[in-house]
Amino acid sequence: MKKLIITYFLFILFPLFSLGQIEVKISNCRDRIFYLQQFKGDRFYKIDSTEIKNGKLKYLIKKNIVPGMYRISDGKNGFVFFVDEPDIDFETQWPAMQDSLKIIKSEENKIYYSYISFRNETNKKLELLSPVLTWYPKNTEFYKTAYHEFDQVQNKLHIWADSIIKHHPKAFVSKMIKIDMKPFVPPDLQIEEQKKYFQNHWFDNVDFNDTSLIYSDIFIKKITDFLGLFSDQNMSKAELEQEFSFAVDKILQLTFDNDKMYAFVFNYLVQGFEHYHFDEVLLHIATNYNVPGQCENKDEDSDIYQRLEKYKKMAVGKVVPDIVLPNIEGKIMSLSKINANYKLVLFWSSKCSHCMRLLPKLKKWYKNIDNKNLVIFSVSLDENKENLEQALTMLNLPWTVVTDFNGWDNAAAIDYNIYATPTMFLLDKNNKILAKPITYNGLKRSVKKNGIK
Secondary structure (H helix, E strand, C coil), X not given: CHHHHHHHHHHHHHHHHCCXXXXXXXXXXXXXXXXXXXXXXXXXXXXXEEECECCEEEEEECCCCCXXXXXXXXXXXXXXXXXXXXXXXXXXXXXXXXXXXXXXXXXXHHHHHHHHHHHHHHXXXXXXXXXXXXXXXXXXXXXXXXXXXXXXXXXXXXXXXXXXXXXXXCCHHHHHHHHHCCCCCCCCCCHHHHHHHHHHHCCCCCCCCCHHHHHCCHHHHHHHHHHHCCCCCCXXXXXXXXXXXXXXXHHHHCCCCCHHXXXXXXXXXXXXXXXXXXXXXXXXXXXHCCCCCCCCCHHHHHHHHHHHHHHHHCCCCCECCCCEEEECCCCEEEHHHCCCCEEEEEEECCCCHHHHHHHHHHHHHHCCCCCCCEEEEEEECCCCHHHHHHHHHHHCXXXXXXXXXXXXXXXXXXXXXXXXCCEEEEEECXXXXXXXXXXXXXXXXXXXXXXXX
16 A cells, blocks of 8 residues: 555656656767756756766756757757657767757657758748849849749748648747748848838737747847848948837837846847947937846846946946056056046956957057047956066057956946946046947047047
8 A cells, every 4th residue: 555655646746857858869979968958048058967878868858847949068069959849859960969960759840940941941042032133124034033933932931831830839839930930021122122121020920928939049039130130331330329229119119018028138139239339229228218127037137227327327428437546566547637638448358359459559559649639548357467467568558557456346347337348438638438439440430530639
């Protein structure tokens, strides 16, 4: 009787711990740990690990594993797949695991990879046909043939995708495909007209209330591609930021009905524009949108709120806080005590490869301008004194370098909201921000615009 009770107890509890398993047979690989990682937007998080044994991996699909996009990786090599079925079976070869992936058992993964192949082939054909429809004379048979082909190529993919979605309406992969599909574009639109059409219809089939899709990269890809529709290599940075601000409005307004989705998209946009130094877009977000209040990560909410508040304080036209830090010899230096019509505050680090490429150009440029008219005041975010001293010996910079050796926790870096290096602020004599150039060429344009010689 006791044995029967224990058996029954285990039978009841087993579903709480395991609902199925993932098996992977890997050729040409041994003595290596592989991690099971879960996607969330553009990031992935480790949820399990195991060592390969006899060329095989096995992971239990536990109850706390949510349906979505996952990756199996040894830290460098791996492949992406979906978990939405009780048992999944793959074969692959190390190290080219993605390229050699074979799906032995998983209907959803077979569907997904068939879709990716079909979609990529379709996009290549459409890219070849678009210039023909734009430039070739419309009153010719060849144009009519190209027009028909453009329409048919799109139609085949849409019919195939609609069939998958109809027969697997609740499958995770169906929801992915529905969002990933580009809008059906009229063949007679020229390339620039297509771009405008996509801007207006890009999110037609996107359900921003379906938060389950956060556990994939689909929303991030969709948003990133949408932002790309507003970009042009001939645009100035100011023009790009204006276009991106318009795009941000269109994106965020679609998420207002769902707090979780709004927080997810909001955080991604802020982090992305921070990465590319689009401060005017960040200022637009900070000025017009509330920081999410119901995000899963309260600390992250607080951090983003503080950063966005600083973007308001550090906008062009604002007066910067004073910087009071010691130089390499320990002498206290102050930005406010520098007597010059213009000042360039530069945040950098000897570990930053972009900085080490910028500084020699900046040094050469600095020798050819009136140093009484403009003075450079640079803040090192180095933590190691020896590394900084070696860099300064090599560079022999003709301007002030200050630091407290606290890295990103540098007092000035915190005040100035520094999240990447190099970062520059062009100031007037009263420490008012005139420009925040990102590149060396951007600095020269800002200097010229403000009449600095």
